[in-house]
Amino acid sequence: MAQARRSRAHMIEETRAKLIATARSAFAEHGFANTSMDDFTAAVGLTRGALHHHFGNKEGLLIAVIEEIETEVNEHLRRVSAAAPNRWEGFRQRCRTYLQLALEPEIRRIILQDARAVFGDVPAAAQSLGVAELQAALDQLLADGVIAALPTPVMARMIYGAVTEASCWIAEPDAELNERLHQALDALERLLDGLRVTGEHP
Template identity: 30%
Template sequence: MYVNKKYTYALYLCQQYGSISAMPRRRPEEAEQTRRTILRIAGQMCAQSGYDQLSLEDVATAASVTRGAVYHHFENKKGLFLEIVRSELDAMGAQILAAAEVAPTRWDALVAGCREFLRKSQQRGYQQLILTDAPAVLGIATWNELDYRYTTRSLVEILQELKSDNAIAVSDPEASAEALSGAMNQLSRWVAAGGSEDSAIGTLLMLLDSFRR
């Protein structure tokens, strides 16, 4: 039987306060803080044990909120997981950008960003959330869309700039970015499975050098 979780939460509030209008009003910043807390704790749980083991009841308990509050902010378990993935990819994108911004040239920025990805993506959370669970739970089409939005698009932009500078010999920066992104994801999986990080970085650098004139 289908159960409307938001309706159930509204019914719970009515039982507690007599009516929804009588319930204490929370400031927007308090609601946002609750949402961030739920997201952070759920992300930690999912990174540790995987999506299949994630329980919204456990999330609510760990976040010191009701299960209804979890459903107030996130439609369901999959919706919560989607936001976890977005948050993780956004953090990865920010770390890559920070590494690239201090590089002296565009080429050095590309190399620094790629190396930072390979290093940071070895963290258990990224491996579990992004490279293992996300494609299976969200579907490969959604995963590809998110991967492009948060990481591959930056590769496209810098390769386009390098092509404009006549610094690389690629005919299609977008195709090259997709190939590079796929190679880095696979190298990350390989290292996580026991491969040599030094060998992975060496292979990555050879791949990048093949783009140069």
């Protein structure tokens, strides 16, 4: 009986993973609005009922794809931070890298265009993860005396909002991506410099 339950759980997880992986590829190539769920489910050998069972609807599937990508993005940003020579540079590179990721086709299409068009913003769960990571970094910088005393919960939200809005601006359809990225990175440096204790150096 236990083996049967494990096998069923494995099948459920396998079906869910297959739907997310295939949707991720389709949304990145065609966009959310242009992806047909009937064609999509048939392509992976599943029924539309399987989609509704696991995600409720097409929007629910998009949320699952967004959360998977955002988790990967945060893992990448952690590695970037960890590779930096000090905590301030790690924080700075984390923010800069987030902006640079706006040039990645999959992130540009799914996170910065489709999520905004369908939901008005990135889903709350993905936002919470990004804000929490920023707040943890700010708390450590504050404890180290690198940044001036400030309420880190609100500052983390403000920085998250700033880099997210800038990323969406960079990723707008028909935008000059590299020029917008350059402008956004310059503005980010000015913003982050304002956090530091006067005379503090990495």
